[in-house]
Amino acid sequence: MSEELEQREVDLEKKINEVQLKIKSSPEVVRLADGLDTRNAQSIMNFGQETAVEISKFSDKILSSISNSSVEDSGRMLQQLNSIMSKFDPKDFEEKQRGFLSKVFNKVKDDIARLLDKYQTMDNEMSKIYVEIKQYESEINKTNNMLEEMFEKNIQYYENLEKYIAAGHLISERMKKHIIPQLENKMNTSGQQMDVINHQNALQTLEMVEQRVYDLEMAKMVALQTAPQIKLIQRGNYNLLRKIGSAFVITIPVFKTGLIQAIAIKRQKIQADAMKALDDKTNEMLMRNAENISTQSIDIARLTSGSSIKIETLEKTFETIMNGISETRQIEEDNKKVREEGRKKLIELQEKFENSKKH
Numbered sequence: 051m052s053e054e055l056e057q058r059e060v061d062l063e064k065k066i067n068e069v070q071l072k073i074k075s076s077p078e079v080v081r082l083a084d085g086l087d088t089r090n091a092q093s094i095m096n097f098g099q100e101t102a103v104e105i106s107k108f109s110d111k112i113l114s115s116i117s118n119s120s121v122e123d124s125g126r127m128l129q130q131l132n133s134i135m136s137k138f139d140p141k142d143f144e145e146k147q148r149g150f151l152s153k154v155f156n157k158v159k160d161d162i163a164r165l166l167d168k169y170q171t172m173d174n175e176m177s178k179i180y181v182e183i184k185q186y187e188s189e190i191n192k193t194n195n196m197l198e199e200m201f202e203k204n205i206q207y208y209e210n211l212e213k214y215i216a217a218g219h220l221i222s223e224r225m226k227k228h229i230i231p232q233l234e235n236k237m238n239t240s241g242q243q244m245d246v247i248n249h250q251n252a253l254q255t256l257e258m259v260e261q262r263v264y265d266l267e268m269a270k271m272v273a274l275q276t277a278p279q280i281k282l283i284q285r286g287n288y289n290l291l292r293k294i295g296s297a298f299v300i301t302i303p304v305f306k307t308g309l310i311q312a313i314a315i316k317r318q319k320i321q322a323d324a325m326k327a328l329d330d331k332t333n334e335m336l337m338r339n340a341e342n343i344s345t346q347s348i349d350i351a352r353l354t355s356g357s358s359i360k361i362e363t364l365e366k367t368f369e370t371i372m373n374g375i376s377e378t379r380q381i382e383e384d385n386k387k388v389r390e391e392g393r394k395k396l397i398e399l400q401e402k403f404e405n406s407k408k409h
Contacts, residue, residue: 082217088225094258098214098266105207105269112200112276112396127182128375134175137168138368140361143312162317169313173306183298190287190294197287201280208273211266218263225256268406272399279392286385293381297374305367312364
């Protein structure tokens with residue numbers, strides 16, 4: 051997914067160049083230029099207005115999506131996960147001193163119960179966090195899909211603005227090369243007051259057209275700079291998805307499975323050791339069978355002491371989750387900075403655009 055995003059970023063400049071090349075040969079530009087009534091000041095002021103307004107609304111929508119996204123609300127979830135993981139203690143699964151095995155059997159059962167209670171509680175808490183993490187992952191995907199739609203829409207706005215700008219330049223060129231020279235020649239030849247007024251009106255119209263083109267250029271800059279801002283936000287979200295996928299979505303189930311197996315093996319080991327202790331007492335009375343019972347007890351102990359999940363594996367998955375928590379926090383801090391910078395940049399561009407319309 052991130053490779054696809056990087057490819058899209060590489061193609062952004064190419065796509066913009068293609069739009070510009072397409073606009074130059076577009077018959078729609080000529081149609082827009084021909085359709086503008088340069089004698090009507092209101093018509094000039096409204097030239098390209100709809101697209102420019104949509105750009106402003108579109109920027110507001112992006113700012114709103116950044117401000118209202120609950121992707122930023124993951125700190126509580128990470129704190130909970132960190133608190134749960136802090137309960138894990140590798141010493142719980144280490145071999146106890148031999149003197150412990152000589153205690154009464156009820157004490158052994160109490161130790162098993164405490165161990166089971168601690169890690170069953172931990173398992174239940176992790177299950178709840180795992181559900182929240184999956185929901186968090188789903189929301190990031192939805193946000194990125196929404197941003198992708200925004201990106202495509204922004205390119206469409208950019209293309210429309212380019213058409214109006216190109217049409218404005220075409221109108222300006224016509225007036226400078228044909229209309230104004232003709233009116234100026236007529237004014238100089240006739241000396242009539244009406245011809246003087248028509249020439250002055252044409253100059254004012256040219257100034258209005260050029261000012262309108264400038265306004266549209268400002269709106270285009272908003273669209274142009276919004277595109278990479280969207281991609282920056284997406285990139286941060288994809289980094290979060292990658293970290294969530296590797297450190298949490300995959301590792302937490304592995305960690306939980308390891309806990310279950312480690313607890314089961316620990317339980318068997320405690321019970322086997324307790325049985326061996328009782329057998330040792332019985333051997334004092336049954337010396338004849340001592341060798342066979344001892345051999346069987348050793349075999350049971352060897353059988354139950356082997357574990358498909360090593361303590362080192364639990365420690366490694368524990369470290370992976372803890373590192374994931376730390377890295378995810380850092381990524382989110384970086385994302386907040388990128389979002390804040392993007393938000394400020396868009397606000398500045400909108401203010402420039404709004405100010406340009408007032409002059």
